[in-house]
Amino acid sequence: MDIQRIRARTAELLGEYRIPGATVGILHDGEITDLAVGVKDVSTGEPATTGTIYQCGSLSKTWTALAFMQFVDEGKVALDEPVRTYLPGFRVADPEVTARVTPRHLLNHTNGIEEDFGAPGEGDDVYERMVENIAGAPQVHPLGYTHGYSAALGYAILARVMEVIDGKGWDDIMRDRLFGPLGLTGTSSRPDQVDPGRAATGHVIRSLGEGPVASPLPHLPRAFGPGGNVNSTAREVLAMAHVVLGEGRARDGTRIVSAGSVREMTGSRVPVPDPYMFGPEWALGLIVCDWHGETVYAHDGSTVGQNARLRILPDSGIALSLMTNGGPRESFYKEVFNEILAELGAVTIPELPKPDPARALDLSRYEGVYERPGARYEVSADGGRLWLTFVLDPWQASFLGKPERIPYELLPISDTHFLMPSDDPLEDTQTVAIYDFQDGAARYLHTNCRVNPRAREE
Missing domain, CATH: 3.40.710.10 (DD-peptidase/beta-lactamase superfamily)
Incomplete structure (x- = not known):
């Protein structure tokens, strides 16, 4: 070498x-x-x-x-x-x-x-x-x-x-x-x-x-x-x-x-x-x-x-x-x-794999809040595109100089996997899995190895 x-x-x-x-x-x-x-x-x-x-x-x-x-x-x-x-x-x-x-x-x-x-x-x-x-x-x-x-x-x-x-x-x-x-x-x-x-x-x-x-x-x-x-x-x-x-x-x-x-x-x-x-x-x-x-x-x-x-x-x-x-x-x-x-x-x-822009998804199946203590992800559809909003705790947001809510567009790789690019030069593109569909809705969001269940509706 x-x-x-x-x-x-x-x-x-x-x-x-x-x-x-x-x-x-x-x-x-x-x-x-x-x-x-x-x-x-x-x-x-x-x-x-x-x-x-x-x-x-x-x-x-x-x-x-x-x-x-x-x-x-x-x-x-x-x-x-x-x-x-x-x-x-x-x-x-x-x-x-x-x-x-x-x-x-x-x-x-x-x-x-x-x-x-x-x-x-x-x-x-x-x-x-x-x-x-x-x-x-x-x-x-x-x-x-x-x-x-x-x-x-x-x-x-x-x-x-x-x-x-x-x-x-x-x-x-x-x-x-x-x-x-x-x-x-x-x-x-x-x-x-x-x-x-x-x-x-x-x-x-x-x-x-x-x-x-x-x-x-x-x-x-x-x-x-x-x-x-x-x-x-x-x-x-x-x-x-x-x-x-x-x-x-x-x-x-x-x-x-x-x-x-x-x-x-x-x-x-x-x-x-x-x-x-x-x-x-x-x-x-x-x-x-x-x-x-x-x-x-x-x-x-x-x-x-x-x-x-x-x-x-x-x-x-x-x-x-x-x-x-x-x-x-x-x-x-x-x-x-x-x-x-x-x-x-x-x-x-x-x-990382390339996104599949031609893939047609029923975006409503992914929408919802996925969370556990210390982590909250809000997935929503807007204008035919799927978005994930990551919610930071106030102390972390303040120290990092970031907003408490950071939106990312989710680009489909398959019916359950997405790329999550960032416009922040300090962040690399991440990947997300939203999967395990029951009654027309996904039950889990998995990213950075962590699993986050869909929050129960009040």
């Missing part, structure tokens, strides 16, 4: 997207190459390095899933055994879900339990408290009915299962079972464990004119730990990815999980209603992508001002990681990764 060319191109893209810094990792045929560009903090101008530590966000779920599969290997937990087997006091509002939800439902985001876990605090009992707090949590959708991403709750329940079985806190489990055996020195599960001299500062980009400003939230609450609080470097993320490529073994040959567990993680899949933005299927702690016929495993992560991307190409013996302290922008990650993939002669990332 021409690393200097890739570094120069990445630096050029950083300037274009106004992202302060990035570190890129490339695992090819067992060897890791990494490079860093930009700065880790705009206020100090200190350069990003290959040792800079970033917040992984939801990429933490892949780490947690690997640790959980170790318990499966040891026969201490079964993927299809009810959670109540391990947590006898587990309870949610729906008695059937209480009795039947399994670790597999939690790993692949088909449990449907609302993220209604209250304020569990920042103590070592946070995951125990989260499980206690969901006794009245309703269902977003029936158990196993559709995919709907759980940002924090699903993986917190998995963490609590591990804690009860192992007699240790989740943070200690991750250190003792993964970070230590993999030989990782820059990876941790809590912000106070990160070396401040190596930590990237998150930045929010509200306008191209203003440029990046420091994030108002230095890290996510501890409730997000198993699903969002791992910190790592681009190289050490690839050390974890090697476990998938290496059928359960680390780069030095250490057995982390069994080959069977890797096959389970990658082979146990459910369909994703919106297949275009990330991938058509979700496995156990991994997204499954289809790049021009080649299967690629992935996970993304974002905190408020930091982002992580991981792509694993088993057929090509490649894994790529990208960590940034500004964004997120799908188009940035795609341009960087496509430069590297083309250099390696590998398959590149597919473009």
